[in-house]
Amino acid sequence: MRLNRRDFVKLSSATALGVAFTGLGMGCKKTAVTKIAQMKPDWSKETTSVCAYCSVGCGLVVTTSLQTKRAINVEGNPDHPINEGSLCAKGASSIQMTENNLRNGKCLYRAPYSGEWEEKSWDWCKKRIAKLAKKSRDKAFVEKNDKGQVVNRNMGVASLGSAALDNEECYAMHAFMRAQGIVYLEHQARI
Template structure:
């Protein structure tokens, strides 16, 4: 039997409609309707707070709607923002799964650290990593800090650290990051979108 593309689409559409309508297959129509009902129940404004955000995966800057539980203060749902001018509510596969960046039980909570000139990796937690990064920033800043330039003018800058911003940050995050970098005295502050 020869079949063209148009006939194939017609056959698959009829087959899918038939499967969804037949309760003998476990009530597929109920299975498709259940997530929407559950989702509406989960997004009840009585116990969640909805905020807008920006997807952090690439530099397109798609808008997200994030529902956070008022009880646990954790994200319960992330979806595309229909009022956002870039994505108009649609999300790619990465953006649709962006809730896994924060609400993922498989996300590692410990990290492997190898001391300078060391040969073995040792497991460390977040607190160690944050303190280590802060210590390295402080040491590098202290070593490369210039209070005055060659002409004797006060510059208060550090030439040993650079910052590369992300296009996935929203305006408020960019302002906070830029203000922090300038408060350290950084001169080399760049952004991903310009490179």
């Protein structure tokens, strides 16, 4: 068989397309069927949430498997007034914040003036954060003002709320901060 240049290009293109499109469905069918079956109401639960990436506050619908108690799908909430079901690229990939095998699941701590990181337990980290927060509060706490009036203010800590929080979360965070005596409260939506 004798091929000229034009026939060779045609034959090569047809072969490349055939090889490329032949393997597209391989292995995907079983995964897709399994995922669809997991998303049925008998096997999963849908919960509304808010995207945590920026201050827009787009609504999400998170589908959680009832067997594994893990998120299996995240999509835009069509009933949400801000995004009406659409999501940006970051919001669409927000499932990776919880379901990502590459995410570091351990706490790393670097002591002051040290160049080495140490793995620490979550309990150790929580206790350290609580200890340092109390130390900052005690250091900057003002019980009485110049006139002798009781004010109970924490002047050394400030709080910046997130616009990605819903009203209930903002209320709980505000109450927690006020209980510590924090007076410098601000919100991302006002900045």
